Amino acid sequence: MTDIAMIEAAAARLEGRARRTPLLSSPFLDEIAGRRVLVKAEALQHTGSFKFRGGWSAVSALDPATRDRGVFAYSSGNHAQGVAYAARLHGVPAVILMPADAPRLKIANTRALGAEVVTYDRARDDRDALGARLARDRGLTLIKPFDDPQVIAGQGTVGLEIAEQAAAAGVSKADVLVCCGGGGLTSGIALALEGRAPGLRARPVEPEGYDDVARSLASGRIERNARISGSLCDAIITPAPGEMTFPIMQRLCGPGVVVPERDCLRAMALAFTRLKLVLEPGGAIALAAALLHPETVQGEAVIAVASGGNVDAGLFARLLGDFGEAG
Amino acid sequence: MTDIAMIEAAAARLEGRARRTPLLSSPFLDEIAGRRVLVKAEALQHTGSFKFRGGWSAVSALDPATRDRGVFAYSSGNHAQGVAYAARLHGVPAVILMPADAPRLKIANTRALGAEVVTYDRARDDRDALGARLARDRGLTLIKPFDDPQVIAGQGTVGLEIAEQAAAAGVSKADVLVCCGGGGLTSGIALALEGRAPGLRARPVEPEGYDDVARSLASGRIERNARISGSLCDAIITPAPGEMTFPIMQRLCGPGVVVPERDCLRAMALAFTRLKLVLEPGGAIALAAALLHPETVQGEAVIAVASGGNVDAGLFARLLGDFGEAG
Numbered sequence: 001m002t003d004i005a006m007i008e009a010a011a012a013r014l015e016g017r018a019r020r021t022p023l024l025s026s027p028f029l030d031e032i033a034g035r036r037v038l039v040k041a042e043a044l045q046h047t048g049s050f051k052f053r054g055g056w057s058a059v060s061a062l063d064p065a066t067r068d069r070g071v072f073a074y075s076s077g078n079h080a081q082g083v084a085y086a087a088r089l090h091g092v093p094a095v096i097l098m099p100a101d102a103p104r105l106k107i108a109n110t111r112a113l114g115a116e117v118v119t120y121d122r123a124r125d126d127r128d129a130l131g132a133r134l135a136r137d138r139g140l141t142l143i144k145p146f147d148d149p150q151v152i153a154g155q156g157t158v159g160l161e162i163a164e165q166a167a168a169a170g171v172s173k174a175d176v177l178v179c180c181g182g183g184g185l186t187s188g189i190a191l192a193l194e195g196r197a198p199g200l201r202a203r204p205v206e207p208e209g210y211d212d213v214a215r216s217l218a219s220g221r222i223e224r225n226a227r228i229s230g231s232l233c234d235a236i237i238t239p240a241p242g243e244m245t246f247p248i249m250q251r252l253c254g255p256g257v258v259v260p261e262r263d264c265l266r267a268m269a270l271a272f273t274r275l276k277l278v279l280e281p282g283g284a285i286a287l288a289a290a291l292l293h294p295e296t297v298q299g300e301a302v303i304a305v306a307s308g309g310n311v312d313a314g315l316f317a318r319l320l321g322d323f324g325e326a327g
Numbered sequence: 328m329t330d331i332a333m334i335e336a337a338a339a340r341l342e343g344r345a346r347r348t349p350l351l352s353s354p355f356l357d358e359i360a361g362r363r364v365l366v367k368a369e370a371l372q373h374t375g376s377f378k379f380r381g382g383w384s385a386v387s388a389l390d391p392a393t394r395d396r397g398v399f400a401y402s403s404g405n406h407a408q409g410v411a412y413a414a415r416l417h418g419v420p421a422v423i424l425m426p427a428d429a430p431r432l433k434i435a436n437t438r439a440l441g442a443e444v445v446t447y448d449r450a451r452d453d454r455d456a457l458g459a460r461l462a463r464d465r466g467l468t469l470i471k472p473f474d475d476p477q478v479i480a481g482q483g484t485v486g487l488e489i490a491e492q493a494a495a496a497g498v499s500k501a502d503v504l505v506c507c508g509g510g511g512l513t514s515g516i517a518l519a520l521e522g523r524a525p526g527l528r529a530r531p532v533e534p535e536g537y538d539d540v541a542r543s544l545a546s547g548r549i550e551r552n553a554r555i556s557g558s559l560c561d562a563i564i565t566p567a568p569g570e571m572t573f574p575i576m577q578r579l580c581g582p583g584v585v586v587p588e589r590d591c592l593r594a595m596a597l598a599f600t601r602l603k604l605v606l607e608p609g610g611a612i613a614l615a616a617a618l619l620h621p622e623t624v625q626g627e628a629v630i631a632v633a634s635g636g637n638v639d640a641g642l643f644a645r646l647l648g649d650f651g652e653a654g
Contacts, residue, residue, distance in 0.1 A: 022349055022371060028439065043603040044349060112355065269640070276370040276605040276636030309603030313596070313651045317644040324640045
């Protein structure tokens with residue numbers, strides 16, 4: 001199981017590889033929220049999301065002989081790019097299994113990051129069987145998106161940086177709102193904060209209708225989403241919290257926060273105007289909670305993790321039209 | 328005159344106040360340029376541009392009795408916001424003289440940053456006479472936008488950071504392309520690089536039709552622009568290089584680079600897609616040169632300063648429509 005020592009070890013492996021992303025702020029956002037708002041700008045990470053950290057952590061933790069045979073992942077999104085780029089920088093093969101109807105640009109980007117993309121038909125093909133064959137025939141190692149101790153450790157390095165950066169900003173007590181899918185980022189940050197900034201508390205943020213983690217934390221057992229498609233926040237929609245991530249979140253996190261999807265669009269417009277930062281809907285949901293639902297947190301400051309920025313240009317142009325300069 | 332010791336002193340005063348902005352990169356941008364591209368993301372600075380550095384440097388360098396009476400500046404743009412916010416953080420009054428027809432949002436932002444905004448009629452009023460009266464009647468000190476040794480020193484702190492960050496990235500020899508108006512940022516960076524990274528060389532970048540600095544460097548004397556309105560790159564259009572900045576640029580800079588304005592829009596789209604960074608046209612022109620005019624530089628790497636991101640949402644939405652995902 002992931003612990004603070006594993007997160008510190010992941011940070012050492014990521015040194016000079018992952019970007020130390022800034023903790024941004026704006027007096028205009030403070031005014032909207034009614035308290036200080038600090039934004040961990042992880043959209044500026046390599047490949048546009050925190051997923052590069054977990055990908056690098058997991059690939060770099062493999063023993064060299066295993067790693068040299070290569071890795072594979074299932075993903076049409078941010079995890080694909082994070083694993084692909086981590087593998088490329090290690091000089092080892094990566095195969096990404098993507099649905100054939102994934103956006104062409106995402107397939108092209110993943111290929112351009114050096115991965116072999118194997119497409120499958122969502123309706124006809126058995127993705128897991130395809131993966132098992134890759135593992136058996138080519139000796140590739142699966143890098144899971146969140147339920148993997150080294151992936152959690154890699155995402156936890158975000159929490160180490162937050163602990164240091166919040167202290168430098170004079171903030172020792174605050175909620176840390178985290179965009180939450182399967183819980184890899186949230187649980188990793190929670191572990192890091194437990195060890196390095198015990199006055200900071202991680203809290204998962206999810207969109208309405210896809211609040212499996214909030215419900216699981218409330219009920220004390222793993223709850224599932226009724227559906228996993230149709231959300232604007234596609235990057236953070238998973239069927240249920242992970243077997244590894246949930247117990248960590250249960251032990252360490254405050255209650256989940258659930259916000260309407262549309263608020264993500266307004267938060268994206270505010271990040272554009274006030275932070276000069278591009279966010280995707282799922283990567284903006286923690287900021288949406290901090291700015292537009294300030295009643296869900298207490299205290300003089302709040303920290304929001306802005307976890308990714310891989311957004312379609314058309315969607316972004318439309319939301320700027322809807323919300324404009326002032327967010 | 329500004330020297331490396333003044334820049335180091337400005338950096339000490341800016342410590343914990345200005346943001347240390349990241350040096351971003353993307354393999355996709357490297358591929359477009361045909362070499363490594365490192366982007367100094369100064370749009371992430373407080374108030375959305377590097378101008379906060381010069382504003383803070385100048386305000387903090389005043390003797391306390393003078394500073395307490397307050398400061399003033401002429402500007403409808405980034406300098407206004409940088410000075411206003413620096414004064415507010417010092418707890419001293421700031422008056423910004425803005426044309427009455429400046430965009431309402433910019434006036435509102437400058438007020439929201441704590442400044443008293445005095446508007447004047449561009450056609451009817453004498454701006455300099457208004458400023459002289461503020462200085463005489465209220466004892467306010469003028470903070471000039473570029474031709475001030477402490478402003479140049481503040482902007483030079485960008486160069487100190489580039490020197491360190493480029494070394495950490497393994498780049499010791501490269502051109503540093505700088506978005507250039509009056510030359511405060513360019514000359515400050517040039518001085519910092521002379522002292523701390525002599526293998527890096529600053530080069531000003533300007534839009535076609537407003538290439539006063541490039542022409543001045545070529546002719547060896549201060550040349551003026553034929554006009555100073557009508558450019559997309561409004562933030563970096565000035566009548567001529569400064570009396571203080573020009574001799575520094577003449578001594579230290581490589582030849583100026585001149586690019587078509589439209590290339591700024593494509594560079595903005597690429598920064599959106601590949602760096603998750605919001606840039607304004609004038610703040611994107613160095614990146615435009617690095618990516619779209621790679622023949623103007625030599626060597627294995629190039630550094631582009633992305634100096635500001637205060638862009639109108641409508642313009643940004645339109646360029647995303649024109650250039651889309653792939654820039």
